[in-house]
Amino acid sequence: MKQQKHWYDYLWVLSPIYLTLGFVNILFAWLGLVFFCTPLIVSIVTGNKGYCHRYCDRGQLFALLGGRFGLSRKKDMPRWMVSKWFRYGFLAFFLTMFLLMLWNTYLVFAGAQDLKQVVTLLWTVKVPWQWAYHGTLFSDGVAQFAFGFYSVMLTSTILGLVTMVLFKPRSWCIYCPMGTMTGLICKAKAKE
Amino acid sequence: MSEKKKKLAWVDRTLCAACGCCRKVCPRKAIIIYKGLYAKVEETLCIGCKKCAKECPASIIDIREVDR
Numbered sequence: 001m002k003q004q005k006h007w008y009d010y011l012w013v014l015s016p017i018y019l020t021l022g023f024v025n026i027l028f029a030w031l032g033l034v035f036f037c038t039p040l041i042v043s044i045v046t047g048n049k050g051y052c053h054r055y056c057d058r059g060q061l062f063a064l065l066g067g068r069f070g071l072s073r074k075k076d077m078p079r080w081m082v083s084k085w086f087r088y089g090f091l092a093f094f095l096t097m098f099l100l101m102l103w104n105t106y107l108v109f110a111g112a113q114d115l116k117q118v119v120t121l122l123w124t125v126k127v128p129w130q131w132a133y134h135g136t137l138f139s140d141g142v143a144q145f146a147f148g149f150y151s152v153m154l155t156s157t158i159l160g161l162v163t164m165v166l167f168k169p170r171s172w173c174i175y176c177p178m179g180t181m182t183g184l185i186c187k188a189k190a191k192e
Numbered sequence: 193m194s195e196k197k198k199k200l201a202w203v204d205r206t207l208c209a210a211c212g213c214c215r216k217v218c219p220r221k222a223i224i225i226y227k228g229l230y231a232k233v234e235e236t237l238c239i240g241c242k243k244c245a246k247e248c249p250a251s252i253i254d255i256r257e258v259d260r
Binding site for chain 1: 210216246250251
């Protein structure tokens, strides 16, 4: 029996649209804050992880590419990747790198550092991205945050795609830092 | 008299990330995500079709035989 499709089943289009917009003008990266805040708000308000299986555009994209398009080996993830140690460790690492990105943004805002028109992939590889920067009416820090945030979004998409190919389509969902954070919020709320 | 067995999905709750991938594919709507903590199988609805086990990205769902 075919399940009825809802409007939210098509949210996967947001991921490629977002990444394309950041390719055209890096300031669009700020829109990513919507993806960042919505799951947190949903879990704080409702105390559940409804966002993950219903509205997560990235999860849907991986399910589509790995499932319908067959771009996944559909093998089991290694046990260590499923462990809580790895999930919480990856969250800690991810948040540390995120804070570092915010610190670099602050330095540009404060005038202590120049704007770097690069996107950093996997926290190490600096890719020139100057074509997507056309200036800003505000401080250079606004653009620096956009470059940093886009780096985070692109890096997590790449990691998700790699694990989609190697393991099951939505392997990313197991170690997704946002999923781990909303899980912690749900745990705290369940204890209330 | 032979005992009748039934196949049921069994979730390892200690490792479940509550991502809800299993819930999405369940044709009987037999899975709920309990308080955002783990997937919970409604035994009266589950028919042990294995769809959830195949879908689970962490591969922590087993199909077990239990007495009816």
